[in-house]
Amino acid sequence: MQKNFPLSASSDSVKRPTELVWQALTFPPLYLSIGERCESSTKDAGETMVMKRMPERSQRCIVIGTAGHIDHGKTSLVRALTGVDTDRLPEEKKRGISIDLGFAHMALPNGSSISFVDVPGHERFVKNMLAGVSGIQAVLLVVAADEGVEPQTREHFNICRLLGLRQGFVVLTKSDIADVGQIRAARVGVEELCRGSFLDGAPIVTASAMTGTGLENVRQGLAELVGRIEPAASGRIVRLPVDRSFSVKGFGTVVTGTLSGGSLSTGDTVILHPGSRPIRVRGLQVQGKSVTRAEAGERTAVNVAGIEHTEIRRGDVLTASNRVEPSRRLAVALDWLPEQAAHSGRERFLVHLGAAEVSAHLKIWKTDAEDSRFAQLWLAKPVMAFPGDRLILRRPSPADTVAGGTVIDPFPPKRSKALEAVGRLLQLLDCSLGERIQILVEESPAGLLFADLERLCGRPTAEIRQLAEKNGGLLVHAGLPKQKVISKRWIRERQSKLVTWLSVFHKQNPSKAAAPIAAARLGLSEEAARFVFESLPLVQVNGDGVSLKSHHPQVSDAEAAALHKIERRFQLGGFAPPGVDEVLKETAADSRKARALLEQLIKQARLVRISESLVFHADVIAHIRTSLAAHKGRRFTVAEFKEWTQISRKFAIPLLEYLDRASVTRRDGDYRVVL
Numbered sequence: 001m002q003k004n005f006p007l008s009a010s011s012d013s014v015k016r017p018t019e020l021v022w023q024a025l026t027f028p029p030l031y032l033s034i035g036e037r038c039e040s041s042t043k044d045a046g047e048t049m050v051m052k053r054m055p056e057r058s059q060r061c062i063v064i065g066t067a068g069h070i071d072h073g074k075t076s077l078v079r080a081l082t083g084v085d086t087d088r089l090p091e092e093k094k095r096g097i098s099i100d101l102g103f104a105h106m107a108l109p110n111g112s113s114i115s116f117v118d119v120p121g122h123e124r125f126v127k128n129m130l131a132g133v134s135g136i137q138a139v140l141l142v143v144a145a146d147e148g149v150e151p152q153t154r155e156h157f158n159i160c161r162l163l164g165l166r167q168g169f170v171v172l173t174k175s176d177i178a179d180v181g182q183i184r185a186a187r188v189g190v191e192e193l194c195r196g197s198f199l200d201g202a203p204i205v206t207a208s209a210m211t212g213t214g215l216e217n218v219r220q221g222l223a224e225l226v227g228r229i230e231p232a233a234s235g236r237i238v239r240l241p242v243d244r245s246f247s248v249k250g251f252g253t254v255v256t257g258t259l260s261g262g263s264l265s266t267g268d269t270v271i272l273h274p275g276s277r278p279i280r281v282r283g284l285q286v287q288g289k290s291v292t293r294a295e296a297g298e299r300t301a302v303n304v305a306g307i308e309h310t311e312i313r314r315g316d317v318l319t320a321s322n323r324v325e326p327s328r329r330l331a332v333a334l335d336w337l338p339e340q341a342a343h344s345g346r347e348r349f350l351v352h353l354g355a356a357e358v359s360a361h362l363k364i365w366k367t368d369a370e371d372s373r374f375a376q377l378w379l380a381k382p383v384m385a386f387p388g389d390r391l392i393l394r395r396p397s398p399a400d401t402v403a404g405g406t407v408i409d410p411f412p413p414k415r416s417k418a419l420e421a422v423g424r425l426l427q428l429l430d431c432s433l434g435e436r437i438q439i440l441v442e443e444s445p446a447g448l449l450f451a452d453l454e455r456l457c458g459r460p461t462a463e464i465r466q467l468a469e470k471n472g473g474l475l476v477h478a479g480l481p482k483q484k485v486i487s488k489r490w491i492r493e494r495q496s497k498l499v500t501w502l503s504v505f506h507k508q509n510p511s512k513a514a515a516p517i518a519a520a521r522l523g524l525s526e527e528a529a530r531f532v533f534e535s536l537p538l539v540q541v542n543g544d545g546v547s548l549k550s551h552h553p554q555v556s557d558a559e560a561a562a563l564h565k566i567e568r569r570f571q572l573g574g575f576a577p578p579g580v581d582e583v584l585k586e587t588a589a590d591s592r593k594a595r596a597l598l599e600q601l602i603k604q605a606r607l608v609r610i611s612e613s614l615v616f617h618a619d620v621i622a623h624i625r626t627s628l629a630a631h632k633g634r635r636f637t638v639a640e641f642k643e644w645t646q647i648s649r650k651f652a653i654p655l656l657e658y659l660d661r662a663s664v665t666r667r668d669g670d671y672r673v674v675l
């Protein structure tokens, strides 16, 4: 039976032991009760999970991050709004600053709710701030009214802008200690900072966490903000970039993060990356409550089974898809901050993606001296990245944010020339998923499996299949053991090559009925070759041989006589044909030669192969087809069929199976139905 999380304590009623190190859990009240010790590990890394179902909760539940310079009042504002002090580390208490991420939540009167991610403002902890803001849907830019815009106001704002955030507003805090002139100056500074950005024209609310003045306006602003936020996409591959991993007594390992799409249910098996380790979801909490399902965009705490909390680190990723995998090389479009020169060469950067921080170097694809937009990132360790993911590039020393980036291709070709690479990235940059599928399939020499496409596109197979099937330029080949998508253009190109090759083969081997597929496949896999051959109207595939339909093998007088003899044997056999081996033996001393003659007759449709060892004359099959066609819809048993044809059971069963395959009849239990 599934074990529930403790539901007894509420955040404010619990007096937590001082040794609690990581109280800044997503939903501390439910995981922690008096005396429980919670340990944590917070280091690097990744993301993911596949979405399947629609949300079961009707209320909106969104994640908002704070941003702003050190000491500007972010934590105080969150506490005034939620009653939760997100500074929980002893060191945070001692130093009076936030060091790591803090979490709190509040309910809005309309039933919606907000999860706050409170970030530290200190310049040394921007890396922690980055682990928190990757999952937020809106920002509260907090600026102390008495100080105005400061360096980390700017850096945090830039990070939010570069991550592609679209919603948020500004709170000028500490209004109780700022005079009118300071407030006006702070407002002007903020307006200047935000000009032309997603916060241009956003409300600038003046408030004091100390006196409570203006907090009602902040609440109102939050309620309006929630209404403007687009719901996170369902039906996507879900990733849970882990920003925290800790252990709760009696429950074991709990990890937290923001689900980036889809849903996660208790009992699901998820895969931990890096390492591709499957683990089971024992329990889930969202907004401080145990739930059976967490949805895209929600701050989620996941109780996982069978793994120590120290084995999961900040930046690791949970995913429900076993087809996606982390990558060490990313093709990206970069947006450099104006004051930052374009970089390349040996300089190392820190890449922040999801909750991960990874060292990397850059290769910029320069097509002219000015252009440093497109680049390839070589990462020190793999990260789970999907096309369209945003990332931040920082210089480690002196620490500074230098650029934002968008992942264009998480698995780019290893080698290519700058012009080629840029041309390709420009194509992929703004394309739809359908166009991306087409580009990727056309690039690959023999088509792509759906599993490959899921990995390359970061989107679920069901969505990819739908788009591939309705794309006139692509062919979904169902005949292979694993379904593959092949471009029709590619087939057409191969078609002309194959036809040329076959013409040459027939010219050089005029007496051979067909070329072996293995020899004709022109560097393709046998599966792909067979698929191409079968799709060509000019070409005929027969067993292991392939030939042009227009080809008629030249035969000597002796061969013509042998052909006649073989055909005659099957014709005379009628419904009781002779054994293939027996006929071959009679025909020629050289068994390969005899088989080639038989194959020739099959190719010419004088004989029909029913199974490997059973061949009928074409007239017999034509006779059966005509006789059955006159009884459309008629049901009959094997015994009846035997009676009509006077055929033995040995031949009747394979013959009927052949007729089923040829859609002349359909099996229905003990009966056949004439189609």
Ligand SMILES: Nc1nc2c(ncn2[C@@H]2O[C@H](COP(=O)(O)OP(=O)(O)OP(=O)(O)O)[C@@H](O)[C@H]2O)c(=O)[nH]1
Binding pocket: 068, 069, 070, 071, 072, 073, 074, 075, 076, 077, 096, 097, 098, 099, 119, 120, 121, 122, 173, 174, 175, 176, 177, 207, 208, 209, 210, 211
């Ligand atoms: N007078 C006054 N003081 C405030 C107000 N808000 C915060 N403070 C004080 O400012 C100091 C810093 O507040 P915090 O809320 O910790 O600031 P922060 O932005 O979270 O700081 P970091 O997380 O370290 O970046 C504390 O001493 C607060 O008591 C306010 O509205 N009025």
Ligand SMILES: [Mg+2]
Binding pocket: 074, 075, 076, 087, 097, 098, 118, 119, 120, 121
């Ligand atoms: Mg703080």
